[in-house]
Amino acid sequence: MSERLPVNCNRKFCYDIVFDQSFDGLKEELAPFALSGRKLCIVTDTMVEPLYAKEVQAVLKDVCKEVHIFSFPYGEEHKNLETVQSLYVYLIEHHFDRKDMLVALGGGVVGDLTGFAAATYLRGIGFIQIPTTLLAQVDSSIGGKTGVDFSQYKNMVGAFHMPKLVYMNFGTITSLDERQYFAGMAEVYKSALIKDADLFVWLLDHIYEICDRDMDTVTEMVMRCCNIKKAVVEKDPTEQGDRALLNLGHTVGHAIEKYMNFQMLHGECVALGIVCAAYISWKKELLSMDEYYEIRDMLVPFNLPISLTDIDPQEILKLTKSDKKMDQGKIKFILLKKVGKAIIDTSVTDEEILAGIKELIFDETE
Numbered sequence: 001m002s003e004r005l006p007v008n009c010n011r012k013f014c015y016d017i018v019f020d021q022s023f024d025g026l027k028e029e030l031a032p033f034a035l036s037g038r039k040l041c042i043v044t045d046t047m048v049e050p051l052y053a054k055e056v057q058a059v060l061k062d063v064c065k066e067v068h069i070f071s072f073p074y075g076e077e078h079k080n081l082e083t084v085q086s087l088y089v090y091l092i093e094h095h096f097d098r099k100d101m102l103v104a105l106g107g108g109v110v111g112d113l114t115g116f117a118a119a120t121y122l123r124g125i126g127f128i129q130i131p132t133t134l135l136a137q138v139d140s141s142i143g144g145k146t147g148v149d150f151s152q153y154k155n156m157v158g159a160f161h162m163p164k165l166v167y168m169n170f171g172t173i174t175s176l177d178e179r180q181y182f183a184g185m186a187e188v189y190k191s192a193l194i195k196d197a198d199l200f201v202w203l204l205d206h207i208y209e210i211c212d213r214d215m216d217t218v219t220e221m222v223m224r225c226c227n228i229k230k231a232v233v234e235k236d237p238t239e240q241g242d243r244a245l246l247n248l249g250h251t252v253g254h255a256i257e258k259y260m261n262f263q264m265l266h267g268e269c270v271a272l273g274i275v276c277a278a279y280i281s282w283k284k285e286l287l288s289m290d291e292y293y294e295i296r297d298m299l300v301p302f303n304l305p306i307s308l309t310d311i312d313p314q315e316i317l318k319l320t321k322s323d324k325k326m327d328q329g330k331i332k333f334i335l336l337k338k339v340g341k342a343i344i345d346t347s348v349t350d351e352e353i354l355a356g357i358k359e360l361i362f363d364e365t366e
Helices: 026-033 049-060 081-093 108-123 134-140 170-175 178-195 197-205 207-211 215-235 242-247 250-259 266-283 289-297 313-320 350-359
Strands: 003-009 012-020 039-045 066-072 101-106 126-131 145-150 153-160 165-169 333-338 341-345
Touching (some): 003 215, 026 049, 026 126, 039 081, 066 081, 081 108, 081 145, 108 126, 108 134, 126 134, 134 215, 170 215, 178 215, 178 242, 178 266, 207 215, 250 350
Parallel strands (some): 126 165
Antiparallel strands (some): 003 012, 333 341
């Protein structure tokens, strides 16, 4: 039996988030969109395609005229305008029009890229999100943020374009490798830190079940995070205010991601960014020392990094300057006043950011 969570932006209904244990409910969920004479294009990557593309195609074939599959190479390095251009060409050659739809089947890269293509192809067509990673389920599939990377600039080209539906099959969690699964925990952890101290405690109380991927525990965890994201997005759909709080750990995290040439996963870099932000919060006397060390050290049981070796702090600082969240030359840095309470701070100096980055360097002599 599926459950649903409605998302209402600007005081009107936008879409449902549907929680299920398989893809079987997709046919029923798409019925209201009257697609019988339309075409669907499943957009996915080479990691997800062999796992789920044919299965989803089989479920959807009875709700529309044609179901196509477009697959691009796996990895953040392919989340760019060149891949979007290839998708445009595919859609044009197969005569997709404004009433046809895209289906984003995959993780955050697939969802971001598909959403951006949907926002811009023929000035905007509909799309649905079918997130298959923990990170995408708890964060990137919800809220209508779409985009691709441009040169060294993370998510610099994008648009707000709400999906018609977000459909989560929790069974896909079982196919994730250990690294991908735990990378998603960084966004779960972030959600608790910015908005829900009770969730933070709950995560610590359920470490073993989470690490074992106990399905009841994972289901509750994802749904709690979706409720947090829903509340933030409904209040601020286009990031004019509090939605920026969702960027905790992302300014430095994105810089590290680029510095490491995308050899680290997004969630791993966000975890390091969270450590940096918590350190700055401590040094600005927003957090106590004990709170800082608890926030940092509790990332470890979830197999997330809290330090790096052989990095250039100055270069990472330089990369933060290309962050899209700059405001009049200042970074909108997200800091913590306590667990469950984040704030936007535009007064963080380069020296403070640099100190936070240096805190990440692992000293082998200690």
